[in-house]
Amino acid sequence: MLIECFFEARESLIEREWKMLSTIERRQKIVLLTEQKGNVSVKQLAETFDISTVTIRSDLNELNRLGLIVRSRGGAVTSNRLTKELSxxxxxxxxxxxxxxxxxxxxxxxxxxxxxxxxxxxxxxxxxxxxxxxxxxxxxxxxxxxxxxxxxxxxxxxxxxxxxxxxxxxxxxxxxxxxxxxxxxxxxxxxxxxxxxxxxxxxxxxxxxxxxxxxxxxxxxxxxxxxxxxxxxxxxxxxxxxxxxxxxxxxxxxxxxxxxxxxxxxxxxxxxxxxx
Structure with a gap:
């Protein structure tokens, strides 16, 4: 029970930190999330960062322009132009x-x-x-x-x-x-x-x-x-x-x-x- 409470508190803290990110930091996190999951949705990202879907769409459009993600219907997928970090x-x-x-x-x-x-x-x-x-x-x-x-x-x-x-x-x-x-x-x-x-x-x-x-x-x-x-x-x-x-x-x-x-x-x- 204590372990479950610890992880719930930790996830809550991470979410609060993400909600206070600057535009640049938020977009960096979006790229990392997209790379980790393979695809993300506008709705999921808006909830994660506690901002409007309009702002998220603007983020995704800019990241797509830079070639860091690929826009898809309702979200984004990983870009084959973005390199994966190796050890x-x-x-x-x-x-x-x-x-x-x-x-x-x-x-x-x-x-x-x-x-x-x-x-x-x-x-x-x-x-x-x-x-x-x-x-x-x-x-x-x-x-x-x-x-x-x-x-x-x-x-x-x-x-x-x-x-x-x-x-x-x-x-x-x-x-x-x-x-x-x-x-x-x-x-x-x-x-x-x-x-x-x-x-x-x-x-x-x-x-x-x-x-x-x-x-x-x-x-x-x-x-x-x-x-x-x-x-x-x-x-x-x-x-x-x-x-x-x-x-x-x-x-x-x-x-x-x-x-x-x-x-x-x-x-x-x-x-x-x-x-x-």
Missing amino acids: IKEKHTKNHKIKQKLGQAVANLIEDGDAIILDSGSTTEEVAHCLIGKKELTVMTNGLNIANELAQSEGCDVFITGGRLRKKSMSFYGIHAEERLRYYNFSKVILGVDGIDIDRGISTHYEPEANFNRAMCDNAQQIIVVTDSSKFGKRSLHSIIKLDAIDVLVTDSNIPKEFVDVIKNLNIELHIVNIK
Whole structure:
């Protein structure tokens, strides 16, 4: 009986918190609910957030415009353009051979003596592995897996950004870590992404990580993005930067042609790894 009362009280508290959300926060919750359930109705959402069906329809229309959900009659369903977040362990097994080639291609762009900041992730871990033979390299990273990989490199001086560890992605984040970046000047930042879209740019699933990635870009002379072709045409919930802010993009030969044309028009240096 006590356990039932506890869960009822907890659900009631969660409902009250959701009713006080801002428009942005509410829309984020709608996307997450849609992803979890597969589909949601206007009526259910109006009751959940204790707002009018007119407001919910406005939310759904805007989220549909952004490609984060797909409007359906009376509600919404998940968008196949919205990427699902995988754990770092799951990411390791997906397109692993391609990521190894991408890692080498990015490492070829790094010169001895460079000071770089390397993002967390499975693809960037392959980059780290390929950097082991470099000399007089300074690397700051927000990835625990990245630091562990580079620990075996004699020619690499490794710094951790610090902050709070997010175990799902093995990455550090937080305001204090962002503040620390302001005291450094990096020649290059290397970013992995969860989604890359022509209109919305590059994106990731977790808002604090998106904020931290933007701080990384603000403190580097050159922005290098590395991603396998499966991420093109996909969107995650939180945008990092627009496409035209990227200096160099490294991907594989399955990149959609429409992206190649856009990237060239934006004068982004494009490196395509042949995997066929």
